Amino acid sequence: MAAAKKGKVDLPPVIVKKITIVAGGHHGGAWKVAYADFVTAMMAFFLLLWLLGATTEKQRKGIADYFTPTLVKLRQESAGSNGMLGGSSITDVDNYPNRAGQTGTKSMTIPRDTTGGPKEGADKIKKMQSMQQRLASKLAGNPRLARLAKQVRMIDTAEGIRIDLVDDADFSMFQLGTTVLTPEAADLLSAIGDMLGQELGGLSIRGHTDSLPWNGGPDGAGLGANNWSLSAGRAEATRQALMAKGIAESRFRKIEGVADREPLVRDNPGDPRNRRISILLMR
Secondary structure, three states, X not given: OHHHHOOOOOOOOOOOOOOOOOOOHHHOOHHHHHHHHHHHHHHHHHHHHHHHHHOOHHHHHHHHHHOXXXXXXXXHHOOOOOOOOOOOOOOOOOOOXXXXXXXXXXXXXXXXXXXXXXXXXXXXXXXXXXXXHHHHHHHHOOHHHHHHHHHEEEEEOOOEEEEXXXXXXXXXXXXXXXXXXXXXXHHHHHHHHHHHOOOOOOEEEEEEOOOOOOOOOOOOOOOOOOHHHHHHHHHHHHHHHHHHOOOOHHHEEEEEEOOOOXXXXXXXXXXXXXXXXXXXXXX
């Protein structure tokens, strides 16, 4: 009573209640994703067991091949690629049950200007072999030219058939330091002109020199000129020699000289074999 009278009051204790909210509680969806993955894996496993028991060996092999499309066997028995840069032309012969030279189950129409395929490759080889045989026969008929057959090289390139007339230590197409053909070279170009006259296609001529500096010729004429002008002049002299054999002027597409920038013997730029004339029969 004495304490109450003095103004002292006993207050009730303070109670703090904390509430933690759990989203979804035990009904959350995270476990459902894991369970779905488990059920899917089990379904695939039982499907695999069913396939192993319900199919024959041949059927199982076919299923395995379907899921392994890069097998070498597929390339051997069908069409398509086999490794890097191993593709095929649309005209390549395959083992599909359809017309040879086609792919797929339906026939294809190949555009007229399409290039490539086995037929064109064979035609190019036959054409070059025919040219080689005719030129060899022409040279063999002249004992003086027969020994020059080794100076002629015929190469099939992407642009056409290139004929290289190569100098060596015993033979030169042109007189030293000039654009004047030697008598043997004139006869050789005459035989080549007869051969090219029977072929179709444009012609390109390129002159090459070795790396030895040109002093303007034996008489000092043309002082200040260089291997560029010498190689171009020799290409032009070759063109005139072919025209004298009846090659039409309209067939020539390009005449150029590249000096010593494209050596045949790269390890020795001064080698006489770097001096040559290249005649390209374009496709």
